[in-house]
Amino acid sequence: MTPKEVYLDNSATTRVYPEVAEEVRRIMEEDYGNPSSLHRKGTGGERVLNASRRLLADLLGVKSENLFFTSGGTESNNLAILGMARRNRRKGNHLITTTIEHSSVLEPFHKLLTEGFEVTFVEPDPEGHINPLDVAGAVNQSTVLVSVMHVNNEIGSVQPIADITRYVKKKNPDTLVHVDAVQSFTKLYFSPEQWGVDALTLSGHKFHGPKGTGALYLREGVLAEPLFGGGGHEKGLRPGTENTPDIAGMALAARLSMENRKEMVEALQKMKEKLLSAIAAEHPWMKIIGPSPGNGAPHIANISFPGLKGEVLLHALEEQGVYVSTGSACGSREKKTSHVLEGLGLGLDEKTAEGALRFSFSFLNTPEEIEYAASAVNNAVHELKLFSTR
Ligand SMILES: Cc1ncc(COP(=O)(O)O)c(C=O)c1O
Structure with missing residues (x-):
């Protein structure tokens, strides 16, 4: 037909996968308690949150303490870039990214330019590949942060994240590396810890999860300044009541996408x-x-x-x-x-x-x-x- x-x-x-829609609805109707509430309904919500964090962290091969939930790729990118650059400002004021990043990466860098940071924009070759030597070549002693996407959302070019990270760290071990992995998670080989990256962005709706869900992985000991004030959620990094139904939906979508x-x-x-x-x-x-x-x-x-x-x-x-x-x-x-x-x-x-x-x-x-x-x-x-x- x-x-x-x-x-x-x-x-x-x-x-979204039908199983995801079903699970989101179930949590909205049954496990709707605020994870911060002290009563039984709250504990139910907290259980959902913890289980989702554990599941997603396991699939990423990272510790669940290092995973923070956000409202999506745009927020994770902003939080990582603005947050890490501002928090580490005393170490230097130089930043590096590429000309072919998503606007949710480029715009925070442009904002940082107005705050007195200097930014080097590395250009790709005609097929959209970033040469790790070009990135490392731009690193100096005051480079605080490098941000390079894994897969380009428009043309599908894949950047050699492991090499980029290795070369950058060789030149300056204190430079932090962030990866926008919104387009690659569940589709390509994936190992934030093995790559040695310091921060990594995910978005739930790119792998059959609900829209408005995302996560930021921050390697142990890496600090970032929060974008919002208002509460102690997500260890104070991302205040705001967690969207438990959709977070659970994102974790389930990740599991279903990683099967077979x-x-x-x-x-x-x-x-x-x-x-x-x-x-x-x-x-x-x-x-x-x-x-x-x-x-x-x-x-x-x-x-x-x-x-x-x-x-x-x-x-x-x-x-x-x-x-x-x-x-x-x-x-x-x-x-x-x-x-x-x-x-x-x-x-x-x-x-x-x-x-x-x-x-x-x-x-x-x-x-x-x-x-x-x-x-x-x-x-x-x-x-x-x-x-x-x-
Ligand atoms: C590479 C990349 N980064 C970030 C984003 C933004 O993600 P979100 O839609 O979850 O805010 C997108 C969305 O198209 C993307 O393709």
């Missing part, structure tokens, strides 16, 4: 290759933006049909029930070329950038859906091309 709806915008957000991970990730990679090869067979002029298909993250493909507008194609696909994106979720309503594509520099001309279309896959997609999406793309491109040459 032809699928009526094919959702391929999973880097923007994912559909190897097979699931292989399936993602196959779907991506199948889609790209079916489109390339019919439209060999299609361009792949970012890393080659075998080299990037298994769930993200960014392609362009130079001369056709990505946004027009997006709506033509929507007509056929296929949902994709032209850029990052948060920036896609702003009508300007994405800073990530611009960051690829000479590797990308304007027409290719304007035609960019991002397909992102999830564990809930099926090969049948990919077949349908590929023919929807092929038809839409044929039609638009005909129209544009008339």
Whole structure:
């Protein structure tokens, strides 16, 4: 049967697993006590919180004391970057990040510029890869913090976090390393402790958990200044009553995503290759933006049909029930070329950038859906091309 709806915008957000929705509802109705309350209902809420923290920490291979719940990737990035830079200011005022980070990383760095910090923005190669030597080369004795994302949300390039951390620490052991791992958790090999990173950001809604949930891992002994005042929750780092139902939903989503991970990730990679090869067979002029298909993250493909507008194609696909994106979720309503594509520099001309279309896959997609999406793309491109040459 032809699928009526094919959702391929999973880097923007994912559909929650049915088990997650059920668990969130159960906790809202039964275990709704405030974890800080002293009575039995409160203890129930606290139990939910502790179990969720333990489960997520186990899946990450870290200690549960080092995991803090937040409202999502944006908050975790802000807390890590603003919090660690400000808390460690007396050690130095130099910071490093890259030009292709998510805006929830770039904007805190711009804010820190106004507070007197200096920031080095490292540029990627034309495929979107950051060279660890470029990062380490920028480190000096007053570098307090480096922040590099694991997987780029627009083009799927994967950064060598272990190498970056090792080279940075070799140059200055006191420099802290933060990783925005929003797009990689559950899809790629993952080991914050082995990589030796000091801080790491997660977002629940990118792996079939509820929106508005996230976590920040802080290595033991790493200090950050809180963004809010108001209570002792999350050891004072993130005051505010914890969103227990959704936190439990995020932890469950992580567990379900990590089950059969190897097979699931292989399936993602196959779907991506199948889609790209079916489109390339019919439209060999299609361009792949970012890393080659075998080299990037298994769930993200960014392609362009130079001369056709990505946004027009997006709506033509929507007509056929296929949902994709032209850029990052948060920036896609702003009508300007994405800073990530611009960051690829000479590797990308304007027409290719304007035609960019991002397909992102999830564990809930099926090969049948990919077949349908590929023919929807092929038809839409044929039609638009005909129209544009008339
Ligand atoms: C790489 C990256 N970092 C951070 C975020 C922000 O996460 P959230 O939507 O949970 O605030 C996103 C969301 O698209 C992202 O892709």
